[in-house]
Amino acid sequence: MDSTPSTPGKFKMEKGSYFHRSRWHTSLAKLTFWSFVFLGIMFIFFFRTPSIPSPSSLPAADPSRRSLRTYNNGGVAWEKRVRSSARIRSPNGVSVLVTGAAGFVGTHVSAALKRRGDGVLGLDNFNNYYDPSLKRARQALLERTGVFIVEGDINDVELVKKLFKIVTFTHVIHLAAQAGVRYAMENPGSYVHSNIAGFVNLLEVCKSINPQPAIVWASSSSVYGLNTKVPFSERDRTDQPASLYAATKKAGEEIAHTYNHIYGLSLTGLRFFTVYGPWGRPDMAYFFFTRDILKGKSIPIFEAANHGTVARDFTYIDDIVRGCLGALDTVEKSTGSGGKKTGPAQLRVFNLGNTSPVPVSELVNILERLLKVKAERNIMKLPRNGDVQFTHANISYAQTEFGYKPKTDLQSGLKKFVQWYINYYSDGKKANQ
Numbered sequence: 001m002d003s004t005p006s007t008p009g010k011f012k013m014e015k016g017s018y019f020h021r022s023r024w025h026t027s028l029a030k031l032t033f034w035s036f037v038f039l040g041i042m043f044i045f046f047f048r049t050p051s052i053p054s055p056s057s058l059p060a061a062d063p064s065r066r067s068l069r070t071y072n073n074g075g076v077a078w079e080k081r082v083r084s085s086a087r088i089r090s091p092n093g094v095s096v097l098v099t100g101a102a103g104f105v106g107t108h109v110s111a112a113l114k115r116r117g118d119g120v121l122g123l124d125n126f127n128n129y130y131d132p133s134l135k136r137a138r139q140a141l142l143e144r145t146g147v148f149i150v151e152g153d154i155n156d157v158e159l160v161k162k163l164f165k166i167v168t169f170t171h172v173i174h175l176a177a178q179a180g181v182r183y184a185m186e187n188p189g190s191y192v193h194s195n196i197a198g199f200v201n202l203l204e205v206c207k208s209i210n211p212q213p214a215i216v217w218a219s220s221s222s223v224y225g226l227n228t229k230v231p232f233s234e235r236d237r238t239d240q241p242a243s244l245y246a247a248t249k250k251a252g253e254e255i256a257h258t259y260n261h262i263y264g265l266s267l268t269g270l271r272f273f274t275v276y277g278p279w280g281r282p283d284m285a286y287f288f289f290t291r292d293i294l295k296g297k298s299i300p301i302f303e304a305a306n307h308g309t310v311a312r313d314f315t316y317i318d319d320i321v322r323g324c325l326g327a328l329d330t331v332e333k334s335t336g337s338g339g340k341k342t343g344p345a346q347l348r349v350f351n352l353g354n355t356s357p358v359p360v361s362e363l364v365n366i367l368e369r370l371l372k373v374k375a376e377r378n379i380m381k382l383p384r385n386g387d388v389q390f391t392h393a394n395i396s397y398a399q400t401e402f403g404y405k406p407k408t409d410l411q412s413g414l415k416k417f418v419q420w421y422i423n424y425y426s427d428g429k430k431a432n433q
């Protein structure tokens with residue numbers, strides 16, 4: 001297993017000094033020392049012995065605190081765990097591999113699939129782009145529902161092949177990606193590694209599997225780039241990305257076209273519009289604004305030239321999950337066999353937004369009301385590092401195809417986020433990002 005995160009992280013762990021060093025001069029101290037050594041060996045032995053805990057047998061305590069059992073990728077117990085997680089439990093269920101399952105959207109989608117009886121197996125490299133303890137807490141949450149996340153990278157072709165050997169996945173929901181618009185200037189390589197190379201590697205495996213799975217994957221509203229026609233429709237131009245992140249997502253859409261054309265893979269891309277909510281990503285504005293407002297730190301609020309409004313079509317996570325499931329439920333089968341196309345296959349791209357853009361300044365107003373704290377606003381010129389001035393989704397295509405209809409306005413969605421945030425971080429966890 002490749003245990004090295006594919007994304008050189010920006011998250012720095014704070015090192016706490018939990019142990020106080022002392023010298024021992026008495027035999028009592030020696031006895032205590034050797035007792036600890038013995039207990040330590042027993043502890044290691046216990047955690048290296050694989051077994052399959054049933055979700056109901058796990059304590060209902062705070063999931064992030066429970067030590068998670070890790071498995072080497074391989075071995076009888078690991079394979080059993082993989083199979084059990086991917087087992088379909090409802091008559092019309094499907095079997096889904098979810099990449100990026102410890103991510104924000106991945107966690108919610110995996111839980112929703114599992115709830116309705118689908119077989120779900122997660123795959124995630126747990127990189128440290130943002131606080132990995134949040135990813136571990138999401139993993140623990142999924143474990144309680146019976147979803148196992150294999151720890152590995154989509155670039156590890158042998159591992160992905162192995163998963164397909166163990167389970168006949170009917171579908172893949174591919175959400176593993178290097179996210180974030182502005183970070184692309186700091187670490188461009190990580191975007192190429194995950195969003196381009198990783199996607200190609202995954203498709204390479206999918207195209208040669210028999211039967212081929214259908215794939216639903218995360219594109220981004222950022223592909224509209226400098227497009228000024230609003231609301232953004234899937235037919236609008238997407239050839240002017242404003243960030244490398246957007247360019248890699250656009251490249252993903254073109255790569256999807258190629259694999260659909262040559263190999264008959266059924267591919268559905270979802271252009272997510274600034275998704276927010278509980279268990280969200282700490283690198284996103286609504287998340288770190290909340291943290292910094294509570295800390296009394298000033299927050300940078302971008303505005304365009306001539307005091308122009310910067311706005312986003314913020315979309316609540318539950319609406320996005322419904323969109324993902326709708327897309328999944330309307331996919332057609334891939335048509336390839338033995339790596340060869342036998343007929344034309346489905347190729348789709350949908351906007352999943354809220355159709356109601358809100359200025360960033362209004363986002364801050366809402367947070368102030370919910371947190372009952374005045375924000376210290378630092379109004380800044382929109383930096384030239386990839387941000388676009390506004391986004392606004394036309395969702396009529398998704399509405400027609402699978403009845404997509406967002407239900408959550410920003411005020412109600414942020415209320416749920418703030419409740420989660422306060423609850424999650426009141427527990428002694430540090431909101432460092």
Ligand SMILES: O=C(O)[C@H]1O[C@H](OP(=O)(O)OP(=O)(O)OC[C@H]2O[C@@H](n3ccc(=O)[nH]c3=O)[C@H](O)[C@@H]2O)[C@H](O)[C@@H](O)[C@@H]1O
Nearest residue numbers: 179180181220221222272273274284285300301302360387
């Ligand atoms: O929908 C999308 O396509 C994208 O949405 C977000 O990207 P973004 O909309 O830029 O989300 P944030 O980084 O949370 O920014 C939200 C708004 O706050 C503004 N902002 C951000 C940061 C900051 O310090 N100040 C500030 O005013 C941004 O300009 C933007 O208008 C995600 O980070 C991307 O991964 C995703 O693909």
